[in-house]
Amino acid sequence: MHEGIKSNSQVNDVLSKIIDKLKNILTLYWELLENIPLGVVILDKSLRIIYFNKSFEDITNFSKKDLLGKKITEIIKGEFDIEACIDNYMKITFIKKDGSEGVAKVKCSALKDCGYQLTFFEIEERAKEKEDLYRDIVENAEDLMIIVSKNGRIKFINKAVEKLTGYRREEVIGKKCDFFVHPEDIPTIKGIFEDVFVRKKSGTTPYYRIITKDGKIRTFYCKYMPLFKEKEVKALLGIARDVTEKAKIEEDLRKTCENIKLAYMKIKEAEELKRNIISNVSHELKTPITIMKGYLELALEEKSVREIKKLIRYSLKALNRELSTIEKFITISKLLSMEFIKKDKVNIKLMIEDCLAELQDRIFEKKITVEKSIEELEIKGNEGYLKHAILNILDNAVKFNREYGKIRIKVRDLGMFVEIVVEDTGIGIPRDKIDKVFEPMFQVDLSEKRKHGGLGLGLAIAREVVKMHDGRISISSAVEKGTRVVISLPKE
Numbered sequence: 001m002h003e004g005i006k007s008n009s010q011v012n013d014v015l016s017k018i019i020d021k022l023k024n025i026l027t028l029y030w031e032l033l034e035n036i037p038l039g040v041v042i043l044d045k046s047l048r049i050i051y052f053n054k055s056f057e058d059i060t061n062f063s064k065k066d067l068l069g070k071k072i073t074e075i076i077k078g079e080f081d082i083e084a085c086i087d088n089y090m091k092i093t094f095i096k097k098d099g100s101e102g103v104a105k106v107k108c109s110a111l112k113d114c115g116y117q118l119t120f121f122e123i124e125e126r127a128k129e130k131e132d133l134y135r136d137i138v139e140n141a142e143d144l145m146i147i148v149s150k151n152g153r154i155k156f157i158n159k160a161v162e163k164l165t166g167y168r169r170e171e172v173i174g175k176k177c178d179f180f181v182h183p184e185d186i187p188t189i190k191g192i193f194e195d196v197f198v199r200k201k202s203g204t205t206p207y208y209r210i211i212t213k214d215g216k217i218r219t220f221y222c223k224y225m226p227l228f229k230e231k232e233v234k235a236l237l238g239i240a241r242d243v244t245e246k247a248k249i250e251e252d253l254r255k256t257c258e259n260i261k262l263a264y265m266k267i268k269e270a271e272e273l274k275r276n277i278i279s280n281v282s283h284e285l286k287t288p289i290t291i292m293k294g295y296l297e298l299a300l301e302e303k304s305v306r307e308i309k310k311l312i313r314y315s316l317k318a319l320n321r322e323l324s325t326i327e328k329f330i331t332i333s334k335l336l337s338m339e340f341i342k343k344d345k346v347n348i349k350l351m352i353e354d355c356l357a358e359l360q361d362r363i364f365e366k367k368i369t370v371e372k373s374i375e376e377l378e379i380k381g382n383e384g385y386l387k388h389a390i391l392n393i394l395d396n397a398v399k400f401n402r403e404y405g406k407i408r409i410k411v412r413d414l415g416m417f418v419e420i421v422v423e424d425t426g427i428g429i430p431r432d433k434i435d436k437v438f439e440p441m442f443q444v445d446l447s448e449k450r451k452h453g454g455l456g457l458g459l460a461i462a463r464e465v466v467k468m469h470d471g472r473i474s475i476s477s478a479v480e481k482g483t484r485v486v487i488s489l490p491k492e
Helices: 002-035 054-060 125-140 159-165 183-198 244-301 305-337 348-358 360-365 383-399 431-436 458-468
Strands: 039-044 049-052 090-095 101-111 115-123 144-149 154-157 208-211 217-229 232-242 344-347 369-374 378-381 406-413 417-424 472-478 482-490
Touching: 039 054, 054 101, 054 115, 144 159, 183 208, 183 217, 183 232, 217 244, 244 305, 344 348, 344 383, 348 360, 348 369, 348 383, 348 406, 348 417, 360 383, 378 383, 378 482, 383 406, 383 417, 383 458, 383 482, 431 472, 458 472, 458 482
Parallel strands: 369 406
Antiparallel strands: 039 049, 039 115, 090 101, 101 115, 144 154, 144 232, 208 217, 217 232, 344 378, 406 417, 417 482, 472 482
């Protein structure tokens, strides 16, 4: 009997040790469940909650008093099939105590003769935190960020777009992305779309302009990239930077460089012109004096009165040429310094006839035909200066005309204006020189061997006279075909 008691005592000791070990194991298991960073829920076979750990409590904010005994489907949004998630991950949406929603990936394990263990394997709080962080970064970025769909409509803009364009988000979302782009820069936007949606490429743009809500124009530089979904481009992300001030500085620098280059070219031209002008002015002033001196010396040796008179006439002609040159200098100097001129009634037809009379000998010498179509018209102007201008234009028409050439003069009434047109069949003016012919002392041919005399003041004087009369003057020409000068003068 004592041996049996002893035997039972040993068994009890063994069982006690086993129970203690089991208790330790259970304690460790429950501590593990309570402290594991994943939500764990034990369900009975009818899906009622019989246990959940602290992580699940933290995730849902429900206490054990709130949920124990309730079905898990009460806090899961939508249908939930427990069999479908046994040994498989399933994405579910669950409802927290405060009514907000959360997203989790769950996995279910069947418990023998008990029910199920549901593990919230990955709560997407961190993903949401990341999403919120990225959204904060995008919303508060200084650069403009815009997402555009394949059909060209805006899906998203950040605060910088609202700030720099003046458009509110609701005014922009759903509209075509080019609605605030400068019309001249639309091709740039089309190029971006081809890169992203056709070639599936990222890239950068040249500068392009946006018209803000208040009508201002701002300049941007943009980096763009495709947004993929399963290897297909679903949208375009554009990140733009406002470079208005930088673009303005660059444009100012470009213009400055162009102006410096132009100024340099003008200085070179001026230096060349200066050399030729000095030479030609000297020639124009010296030649008549040389002619006069020669004729007068011959007259002193000549005994025939008839020949002496002839030589004196030639001398006077050379003298008149000298006086004409000096008079042109004086006239252009006066015109450039005058602010207004005295005006009276001027008969255009009589004035032109007087000019032709002064040029008659030279017209006859070159056998030039003059065709006239002149209406009887009067304007208010300074007859002396107007005659000087018309005479210079007609003088050029004779000087640069060919032998047996023609001069056509037309005067017609244009209502508030009178138009005077002088055409010739002369040598014409090269296209690259046409813009310079109104400059003082400009000659198409500046060489010392040029065929035609003069200082290049005629058209400069004509322009100043027309300008003083609030009129307009223009010139067109073709080499070897002739020149056409058009003057429009107001009647009053």
